[in-house]
Structure formats: structure tokens, C-alpha cells
Amino acid sequence: MGMTMTQKILAAHAGAESVRAGELILASLDLVLGNDITSPVAIREFAKLGKDSVFDNNKVAMVMDHFVPNKDIKAAEQCKVCRGFCADMDITHFYDVGDMGIEHALLPEKGLVTAGDAVIGADSHTCTYGALGAFSTGVGSTDMACAMAIGKAWFKVPSAMRVELTGALRPYVSGKDVILQIIGKIGVDGALYRSMEFGGEGLSSLTMADRFTIANMAIEAGAKNGIFEVDELTLGYIRGHGADEPKVYAPDADADYDEVLHIDLSETEPTVAFPHLPENARTFADIGDVKIDQVVIGSCTNGRLEDLQAAAEIMRGRHVAKGVRVIVIPATQRVYLEAMELGLLKVFIESGAVVSTPTCGPCLGGYMGILAEGERAVTTTNRNFVGRMGHPKSEVYLASPATAAASALTGRITSPWEVMA
Known part of the structure; x- marks a missing residue:
């Protein structure tokens, strides 16, 4: 029986000719990632190992993004621990105020991940890098500590689900709508500890931003990782960001998939996930009059330049509804600068929104947009x-940048098709 993309990458990093689902392997790593919340725990555990250096100071990355600029004393102390460790260990890829961004947007932008890599990160959305044809997955801080010491990690080889894409997306529909649709179909445990492997002729209609978004949310379906077949668009992105030479792994024709999910992109509609699970996905045929108080456009899922462009197209020349707070968060400093040069920030500010420095802040109920009861x-x-962005009796509705922008203008959950008709 042949192997999937994920299995081929894991086999290569385990020094094996082949691996099979369920097998336990020790795999070498190309990158180990932590942030200002998860790294201090890993650093304390690393100290217990008695090591005076990390396995490779070029293959460890720490990104200060969750509570940066620091929101309080605890956040400041957390970052201080990371700064001191990275200075002591001469960590090359340490990103702080002024040169930071939301980690899962920043690392691909910096060219730190390429096709064929094996990456772990002490953050569940490390699966984002599967958009580049890499195996990447989230781990706990203890695993991060051991990986920083030896450059390896244990894995149970996952079985796989194939997502076969056909057709092309319609205007104002994006990768966020696609992944919400998929999670709505299979549920939050529909891909539990499996690799979600995306391919098919419809792949060509998805931008890299779409692919990053879809891979990012594979974890919301319970997946071990999400991964896309590598095409010319992928290779162009990798070359354009100065990443290492890619190693392209395609699935074998006889690869063993638990199931194949067929998605016709031309049938995908603007989609919203209602509280309190990403699987509560609805299209606008099933959405009534839902009034809102706040809109957030950003995060590791949708804070890239293309996301801001999609929102700005809808908001340009219009004003947000009275009583609605709109917070726009570019995912990295580079995205912030490019958005400024393109005039997008002017569009947002004139529309009545605020623009924040890059941060994860409101996504995890940290700061910069906490919800009241x-x-x-x-x-x-x-x-x-429940309580993800603030009070446990607040409500969070997940949507694409286009849908979020349209909703900001009307003060209720609104399809971009309605606003742009």
C-alpha cells in the first residue's frame, strides 16, 4: 500500500523507507516554535534537562505575539523569560516588538518553512504550514522543551482523509468559507488524529491566503495536521520568501485514505459558524436577523494582506453601523506596512474602524477587544x-473577512453578496 503526503514526510524524517498509520516513530525536526505563552513553560522544562544549548539555534523560533506589546505585568514577565533564554541560547529567529507578527503568518513570510519540512510548535494552529506542503502540528510545552534539546519528536503516524477539490470559488467567497463548510459537514472531531490532505483540480483556484486559512483550521476538525499538494503557486511563494529548497512529496496513487471528501468550490457560499463550536456552520439561507456589537478582522487565520484587501473592498466609501466596534489587526509588521502603502488603513479608519499593531490579543480573550456579557x-x-473572547455569556461568530466587513456596515450578520449586489 502506498503512502500519503504526511506519511512520506514522516518516513523521510524518521530515516525509514516507509511508515504506516498507527506506527510510533522518532522523527527529526526542521523547526521548533514557541510563543510568549507556551515558551516559558518549555524553557523551565528545558532547564531540567541539564542542556547548555539547543540542538540548533537556527531551527528554534520564538515569537512574542499573544500579549505583545505587553498588556500587564504577567505578560511582561513571560516575555522577559523568553528574551533572556533566546539571548543565552543565541536563538536566530526571535521576534519581538518592532519585528514580530502573529506567529503562523510570520514564519512563512520570513521563509522559515518550506515544502517537505517537519515542524512542531507549542501552539495548536502550527498546522498552518501545511499550506506549503510541510508536515506541521501543535504540541505541548514539554514536547517543545525536549525538541529544543534533541531536535526530534515522537509521533504516532496518522491515517488520512483526502479532500478532493473541484470547481472555483465565486466572488466574495474565500478559504474561510471552505473550511467552515467542511467542518460543518464532518464536525469538530471528524478528522480526529488524521491528516487532512487537500488536492484536486480545484486547488488552482485557491490563493495561498486561502490555503493558509484552510490548513490553519484543520485542527478545528480534530486533525493532526492539514496539508496541501504542492503546485507552482506554492513553489512561487516559497521562492518569493527566500525559504530553503523545497522537497515535494506527492501522495501515491494507491495511498490509503480512510475516506475521501468531495468539495465543489463553485457551490461554496459565504458561511458563518454560530456559537459555540466551529461545526455550527450555516449559510445565509439559515441565518436570520442577528445583531452584533463588535467585528474583528485579523488573527493567524485571516490577518494577511489579501484578507485586509477583501475587507477594504467592501468597506471603502462606507461607514460602520452605529454602535458597532470594528478592530482590524494586520498579522505582521510587513502586512501592516503594505496595507498602509496601499491605502487600506485609510479605508478602515475613515470607515470608523481602529487598526491595531499585530497581536493575537482578542482571539483568545486576551486584550484589544474583550466582550462583555x-x-x-x-x-x-x-x-x-464559550468565553473564547471574553465573558462566558458573550457570543462569537466565525466568518470570512468579506462577511465580517459586510456585517460591520449593517450591524447584523450580513452576506457580502447582499452588500455588494
Whole structure:
């Protein structure tokens, strides 16, 4: 029996000719990632190992993004621990205020991940890099500590689900709508500890931003990782960002998939996930009059330049509804600068929105947009659990940048098709 993309990458990094689902392997790593919340725990565990250096100072990355600029004393102390460790270990890829961004947008932008890599990160949305044809997955801080010490990690080889894409997306429909549609079909445990492998002729209609978004939310379906077949668009992105030479792994014709999910992109509609799970996905045929208090456009899921462009197209020349707070968060400093040069920030500010420095802030209920009791937010983030963005009696609705922008203008959950008709 042949192997999937994920299995081929894991076999190569385990020094094996082949691996099979369920097998336990020790695999070498190309990158180990942590952030300002998860790294301090890993650093404390690393100290217990008695190591005086990491396995490779070029293959460890720490990104200060969740509570940066620091929101309080605890956040400042967390970052201080990371700064000190990275200075002591001479970590090449340490990103802080002024040269930072939301980690899962920043690392591909910096060219730190390429096709064929094996990457772990102490953050569940590390699966984002599968958009580049890499195996990437989230781990706990203890695993991060051991990986920083030896450059390896244990894995149970996952079985796989094939997502066969056909057709092309219609205007104002994006990768966020696609992944919400998929999670709505299979549920939040529909791909539990499996690799979600995306391919098919419809792949050509998806931008890299679409692919990053879809891979980012594979974890919301319970997947071990999400991964896309590598095409010319992928290779162009990798070359354009100065990443290492890619190693392209395609699935074997006889690869063993638990199931194949067929998605016709031309049938995908603007989609919103209602509280309190990403699987509560609805299209506008099933959405009534839902008034909102806040809109957030940003995060590791949808804070890229293309996301801001999609929102700005809808908001240009219009003003947000009275009583609605709109927060726009470019995912990286580079995205912020490009958005400024393109005039997008002017569009947002003139529309009545505020623009924040890059941060994860409101996505995890940290700061920069906390919800009060009874408030509702439409957000381009990735989770809408109880209390995710503030009070446990607030509500979070997940949507694309286009849908979020349209909703900001009307003060209720609104399809971009309605606003742009």
C-alpha cells in the first residue's frame, strides 16, 4: 500500500523507507516554535534537562505575539523569560516588538518553512504550514522543551482523509468559507488524529491566503495536521520568501485514505459558524436577523494582506453601523506596512474602524477587544468556544473577512453578496 503526503514526510524524517498509520516513530525536526505563552513553560522544562544549548539555534523560533506589546505585568514577565533564554541560547529567529507578527503568518513570510519540512510548535494552529506542503502540528510545552534539546519528536503516524477539490470559488467567497463548510459537514472531531490532505483540480483556484486559512483550521476538525499538494503557486511563494529548497512529496496513487471528501468550490457560499463550536456552520439561507456589537478582522487565520484587501473592498466609501466596534489587526509588521502603502488603513479608519499593531490579543480573550456579557462579535478568528473572547455569556461568530466587513456596515450578520449586489 502506498503512502500519503504526511506519511512520506514522516518516513523521510524518521530515516525509514516507509511508515504506516498507527506506527510510533522518532522523527527529526526542521523547526521548533514557541510563543510568549507556551515558551516559558518549555524553557523551565528545558532547564531540567541539564542542556547548555539547543540542538540548533537556527531551527528554534520564538515569537512574542499573544500579549505583545505587553498588556500587564504577567505578560511582561513571560516575555522577559523568553528574551533572556533566546539571548543565552543565541536563538536566530526571535521576534519581538518592532519585528514580530502573529506567529503562523510570520514564519512563512520570513521563509522559515518550506515544502517537505517537519515542524512542531507549542501552539495548536502550527498546522498552518501545511499550506506549503510541510508536515506541521501543535504540541505541548514539554514536547517543545525536549525538541529544543534533541531536535526530534515522537509521533504516532496518522491515517488520512483526502479532500478532493473541484470547481472555483465565486466572488466574495474565500478559504474561510471552505473550511467552515467542511467542518460543518464532518464536525469538530471528524478528522480526529488524521491528516487532512487537500488536492484536486480545484486547488488552482485557491490563493495561498486561502490555503493558509484552510490548513490553519484543520485542527478545528480534530486533525493532526492539514496539508496541501504542492503546485507552482506554492513553489512561487516559497521562492518569493527566500525559504530553503523545497522537497515535494506527492501522495501515491494507491495511498490509503480512510475516506475521501468531495468539495465543489463553485457551490461554496459565504458561511458563518454560530456559537459555540466551529461545526455550527450555516449559510445565509439559515441565518436570520442577528445583531452584533463588535467585528474583528485579523488573527493567524485571516490577518494577511489579501484578507485586509477583501475587507477594504467592501468597506471603502462606507461607514460602520452605529454602535458597532470594528478592530482590524494586520498579522505582521510587513502586512501592516503594505496595507498602509496601499491605502487600506485609510479605508478602515475613515470607515470608523481602529487598526491595531499585530497581536493575537482578542482571539483568545486576551486584550484589544474583550466582550462583555451578552455581546456578540463577528470575527475572522478560528474558535468560538464559550468565553473564547471574553465573558462566558458573550457570543462569537466565525466568518470570512468579506462577511465580517459586510456585517460591520449593517450591524447584523450580513452576506457580502447582499452588500455588494
